[in-house]
Amino acid sequence: MTMESTAFTSRLFEPARLGALHLPNRLVMAPLTRNRATADGVPEPIMATYYAQRASAGLIIAEASTPNAVGQTYPNIPAIYRDAHVAGWRRVTDAVRAAGGRMFLQLQHGGRIGHPDTTGLTPVAPSPVAFPDPIHTPGGSRPGAVPREMTVAEIRSTVADFAAAARRAIDAGFEGVEVHGGNGYLIHQFLSGETNRRTDGYGGSAAGRIRFAVEVVEAVADAVGAARVGLRIAPGVTANAMREHDVESVYPALVGRLADAGLAYLHVVFADPEQALFHRIRGDWPATLIANPALPWPSPLPADGGRHEGERLLAAGADLISLGRAFLANPDLVERLRRGAPLNPVRDEYWYGGTELGYTDYPALTTAPDRFHPVPV
Structure with missing residues (x-):
C-alpha cells in the first residue's frame, strides 16, 4: 500500500492565497498561550524550536502578545512593545521561515483579565466590572481586581499602542x-x-460598542497595511466569563464596518456551520474567512483532531481552518491528517509554562506510511 493510497483527499490540503502569501494548505495553527516567555515578555529560544516544528501549517498565528504593559494577562506571556521583544520574536520568525513556514502575530490586550500582582498596575477596561473568577498570578491564584474605567485619552493611547505593536511585529x-x-x-x-x-x-448601542474594535483595526491597518491585518472574533463565546445578549446585532455591525477595509482575513472562533450568524458573517465578509471549529472543550479532542468539522466549515464557505490543540500535540499535524495517521494525545498538565515537556517533545511520525490505519470519521 502506497502513501498515496492511504492519503485522504480533502480541500484542507489544497493550496490557498492569503493576500500576497501563497499557503501550501488551508490548515492554520491557531494562537495558543503557552507561557514560555521571560517574566518581562521576551520570547525564549525554545519558542523558536516549538514554532519551527509546526512550520508545515499553511499559516501559523503566534500566541497572544501584549501591546503594552498594562495589557498583560498572565505571567510569562510574550509581549511586543520593546526592542527586546522584537529581537526575541525575530529568532522565532527566522526559525520558522528557515523551515518553510509563514507567521502572523496575535495582538492581545487583556483588559480586566490582568492583575497588579502580575504587572504592578491596576488593570483597565471599558467599565469597572471585575473579572468574577480567580486569576493566575506569579504568587498563585488571586481574586480578580476591579479594573479602572478607561478615559477617552487612555482609549486613544491604547489604540496607538496596538498600531505601534503591529509595526514592531x-x-x-x-x-x-x-x-x-x-x-x-x-x-x-x-x-x-x-x-x-x-x-x-x-458604549450603549451596538454602534458605540464596536467603535473601539473598529478604531484599533483601522489604526493597525494604517500602520502596516490592511493586507497584513486580520481580526479574530468570538460571537457568543463564554470564555473568561463573557456574556453577550445581542450577538445578532453587534457582530453584523462590526463586520459591516470593516468589510471594505481590505483586511487579510476575519477569524471566527468556535464557528458552527449550522448557525445562521456564521452564514450571515460569511455573506457579509468579502475577504478570506478563517473558521475555528466548535470542538468539545475541555473534553478530549476527537480522534481526527477536528478534520471532519473543518471540512464541514469549508463546505459552508470558510476559506481556511484553524486548529489549536491538535497542532499543540502534533508538530506534523498536516501530514498526520493527510495520511489519516493517529494523533498524539494532548498532555494538559504541561500546557501552561514549564520546560520542553509537553511543548517541544511531542513526537513526529516515524511509522512507515503503509502501517497506518486511517482514522474513521
Whole structure:
C-alpha cells in the first residue's frame, strides 16, 4: 500500500492565497498561550524550536502578545512593545521561515483579565466590572481586581499602542498581525453590554460598542497595511466569563464596518456551520474567512483532531481552518491528517509554562506510511 493510497483527499490540503502569501494548505495553527516567555515578555529560544516544528501549517498565528504593559494577562506571556521583544520574536520568525513556514502575530490586550500582582498596575477596561473568577498570578491564584474605567485619552493611547505593536511585529519578521477581538479580552469587553456599561461614544448601542474594535483595526491597518491585518472574533463565546445578549446585532455591525477595509482575513472562533450568524458573517465578509471549529472543550479532542468539522466549515464557505490543540500535540499535524495517521494525545498538565515537556517533545511520525490505519470519521 502506497502513501498515496492511504492519503485522504480533502480541500484542507489544497493550496490557498492569503493576500500576497501563497499557503501550501488551508490548515492554520491557531494562537495558543503557552507561557514560555521571560517574566518581562521576551520570547525564549525554545519558542523558536516549538514554532519551527509546526512550520508545515499553511499559516501559523503566534500566541497572544501584549501591546503594552498594562495589557498583560498572565505571567510569562510574550509581549511586543520593546526592542527586546522584537529581537526575541525575530529568532522565532527566522526559525520558522528557515523551515518553510509563514507567521502572523496575535495582538492581545487583556483588559480586566490582568492583575497588579502580575504587572504592578491596576488593570483597565471599558467599565469597572471585575473579572468574577480567580486569576493566575506569579504568587498563585488571586481574586480578580476591579479594573479602572478607561478615559477617552487612555482609549486613544491604547489604540496607538496596538498600531505601534503591529509595526514592531513586522520589524520582528512576521508577515502580519491578528487583532484579538474575542475570548473575553479587552476588545471583547468593549463589544459586550455586560462588561461595557459606558454612556459615552464607546458604549450603549451596538454602534458605540464596536467603535473601539473598529478604531484599533483601522489604526493597525494604517500602520502596516490592511493586507497584513486580520481580526479574530468570538460571537457568543463564554470564555473568561463573557456574556453577550445581542450577538445578532453587534457582530453584523462590526463586520459591516470593516468589510471594505481590505483586511487579510476575519477569524471566527468556535464557528458552527449550522448557525445562521456564521452564514450571515460569511455573506457579509468579502475577504478570506478563517473558521475555528466548535470542538468539545475541555473534553478530549476527537480522534481526527477536528478534520471532519473543518471540512464541514469549508463546505459552508470558510476559506481556511484553524486548529489549536491538535497542532499543540502534533508538530506534523498536516501530514498526520493527510495520511489519516493517529494523533498524539494532548498532555494538559504541561500546557501552561514549564520546560520542553509537553511543548517541544511531542513526537513526529516515524511509522512507515503503509502501517497506518486511517482514522474513521
